[in-house]
Amino acid sequence: xxxQGNNDLLSGLQxxxxxxxxxxxxxxxxxxxxxxxDGENELPVTFSEPVPxxxxxxxxxxxxxxxxxxxxxxxxxxxxxxxxxGTGLSQIHLSHxxxxxxxxxxxxxxxxxxxxxxxxxxxxxxxxxxxxxxxESLLNHLLTTTPEIRRVIEAAQASARNPLLTLPDQQxxxxxxxxxxxxxxxxxxxIDRDAYLDDQSAPLPGKHWFLEMVTxxxxxxxxxxxxxxxxxxGFSSFESHxxxxxxxxxxxVLLTILLIxxxxxxxxxxxxxxYCNETFRSFVxxxxxxxxxxxxxxxxxxPNYYLEKEIGRMKEFQTVxxxxxxxxxxxxxxxxxxxxxxxxxxxxxxxxxxxxxxxPGMYFPLEHWDLLKVEDxxxxxxxxxxxxxxxxxxxxxxxxxxNNTEFSNLVSKAWVGTTFDQSDILERIIQHTLESGxxxxxxxxxxxxxxxxx
Numbered sequence: 001x002x003x004q005g006n007n008d009l010l011s012g013l014q015x016x017x018x019x020x021x022x023x024x025x026x027x028x029x030x031x032x033x034x035x036x037x038d039g040e041n042e043l044p045v046t047f048s049e050p051v052p053x054x055x056x057x058x059x060x061x062x063x064x065x066x067x068x069x070x071x072x073x074x075x076x077x078x079x080x081x082x083x084x085x086g087t088g089l090s091q092i093h094l095s096h097x098x099x100x101x102x103x104x105x106x107x108x109x110x111x112x113x114x115x116x117x118x119x120x121x122x123x124x125x126x127x128x129x130x131x132x133x134x135x136e137s138l139l140n141h142l143l144t145t146t147p148e149i150r151r152v153i154e155a156a157q158a159s160a161r162n163p164l165l166t167l168p169d170q171q172x173x174x175x176x177x178x179x180x181x182x183x184x185x186x187x188x189x190x191i192d193r194d195a196y197l198d199d200q201s202a203p204l205p206g207k208h209w210f211l212e213m214v215t216x217x218x219x220x221x222x223x224x225x226x227x228x229x230x231x232x233x234g235f236s237s238f239e240s241h242x243x244x245x246x247x248x249x250x251x252x253v254l255l256t257i258l259l260i261x262x263x264x265x266x267x268x269x270x271x272x273x274x275y276c277n278e279t280f281r282s283f284v285x286x287x288x289x290x291x292x293x294x295x296x297x298x299x300x301x302x303p304n305y306y307l308e309k310e311i312g313r314m315k316e317f318q319t320v321x322x323x324x325x326x327x328x329x330x331x332x333x334x335x336x337x338x339x340x341x342x343x344x345x346x347x348x349x350x351x352x353x354x355x356x357x358x359x360p361g362m363y364f365p366l367e368h369w370d371l372l373k374v375e376d377x378x379x380x381x382x383x384x385x386x387x388x389x390x391x392x393x394x395x396x397x398x399x400x401x402x403n404n405t406e407f408s409n410l411v412s413k414a415w416v417g418t419t420f421d422q423s424d425i426l427e428r429i430i431q432h433t434l435e436s437g438x439x440x441x442x443x444x445x446x447x448x449x450x451x452x453x454x
Contacts, residue, residue: 009153010139015130016062016079017105017123018051018092025066025075028097047077047094050085054129058082061156063139063149064094065105067127072102076152083195096155098148111145112137173348177288180346180359181273182246182257184286187358187408188275189255189445191248256444270313271341278446280332280414281423284340286363287314290348291389298347302373302385307343314341314366321422333420340418341366342407345387362389362401365416372398412445 020028031047056062064079075097082091109121116134123130130138142149186193248255271285287310291298318339328334346361364372372378377397378385388397402410410416418426 009143009150009157010136012132013061013063013135013139013153013156014056014132015135015138016051016054016056016064016092017067017127017130018049018064018079019067019069019127020049020075022068024049025068028066028075028077028094029099031095031097047097048082048091049094050089051092052127053084053088053090054081056081056129062092062129063135063152063156064092066097067105067124071105073100073105073146074102076100076146076149078152078156096152098152100148101146103146108138108141111141173290176290176348176359177272180288181286183358184273184404184408185255185257185275185445186248187404188277188412189248189250189253190412191250191253191255254446269317269341270310275411275417276444277411277414277417278444280417281420282335282340282414282417283423283426284342284411284417285314286342286344289343289345291345291361291387292348294388296391298389300345300387302378302387311366311369317341318366321418321425324419324422329420332414335417335419336410336415337365337367339366340416340422342402342416343369344407345389347389358404360389360404362387362396362398362403363407364398364401368400 028047028049058081060080062079062081064077065073066075066077068074077094077097079095080093082093085091105124108124109117112120112134116137119131119134120138122128123134139149139153143153183193246257248257269285271287273286273288275284275286276282277284289300289304289307291300293299318341321340323338324335343364343366344361345364346359373385377399378387380386389395
């Protein structure tokens with residue numbers, strides 16, 4: 001019988017059964033000792049072990065019951081599924097491991113409700129993932145017979161809480177924009193976001209959250225990346241202000257993302273993200289605007305002084321760049337629109353650690369937004385104007401907009417963005433952009449030459 005008082009404590013938790021050899025258990029124990037020594041304010045020390053492949057969200061914690069070669073439970077730990085560890089294998093990352101009362105796992109099936117007994121018996125034998133209902137039943141039993149389990153469960157629930165929620169609102173919004181801008185760049189370059197994000201990362205003081213999420217440390221050799229980027233338009237103008245860099249290489253694509261601190265690019269252009277497609281010599285610039293919760297919807301109310309101020313900067317910048325003149329010089333130089341500026345309206349959203357998901361939202365070319373904001377489609381019942389975003393169809397009162405996928409397709413092939421001549425002018429403009437207090441994310445994509453086999 002499940003103790004109703006334990007419902008909140010056990011909510012959302014699942015059990016995974018894992019067998020770990022004795023020599024590996026010693027390493028696990030040493031990690032646990034280091035974890036205890038670090039104190040509560042540090043990230044947990046993790047231990048990775050290959051296990052039979054299983055399906056489970058990498059962002060959701062597990063209670064891992066560790067079984068020795070004699071079929072006895074000897075440890076319990078907080079776990080998360082990692083990436084593939086080889087054919088038929090997955091990694092599982094363990095933390096907060098506790099030695100437990102030694103008990104035969106053959107007794108587990110008898111300890112749960114009758115409807116779960118068969119499943120518990122089979123998963124214990126197969127060393128697998130127990131379904132939620134059976135997990136809750138077994139954990140409820142273990143709470144009364146194995147006191148050490150409570151500490152692991154409490155640690156699991158604490159780990160499941162998003163630490164970004166404890167940050168000030170403005171910092172949450174900055175992290176949302178930073179991660180979404182970088183993930184958008186990865187989507188544009190067709191980089192596998194799941195393959196490059198570490199499911200154990202968290203923001204640390206003085207660190208850039210997105211760059212710290214990258215799994216392979218070889219991708220974060222900032223001086224090496226910076227040394228390679230002198231071909232980036234205007235790079236010499238802001239080289240000394242690069243505070244972080246990351247490079248992804250997949251198939252024929254190289255994607256470099258730079259975090260640039262204290263640059264007036266946002267002040268000058270009115271945008272947060274500058275994406276450079278080196279293959280087509282094209283820049284696209286995006287300004288993020290947060291929508292506020294309004295019942296079941298999210299809303300951005302008009303008029304908005306700050307948005308108009310940013311749009312004013314974009315238009316001044318566009319004047320400096322100039323409009324494309326005449327016919328495009330080549331097929332590569334052809335663009336569908338006359339300007340590189342976009343607005344992305346999206347709900348305020350605190351991203352989950354290492355989630356590869358972009359923030360849902362709506363992209364508008366600046367020229368389209370100028371028309372939309374004066375039309376009646378944004379009028380409310382009291383004649384107030386607001387852009388709305390719904391969970392269900394129709395998703396917005398805007399009628400037309402680009403979603404994340406549609407926008408990435410346009411930018412990837414440079415159907416939108418600066419022309420060749422505008423990109424040349426942009427290099428000179430960047431030289432005047434060295435005194436802002438806000439950061440901007442720049443991303444550059446190029447395609448590597450394919451080497452033909454001889």
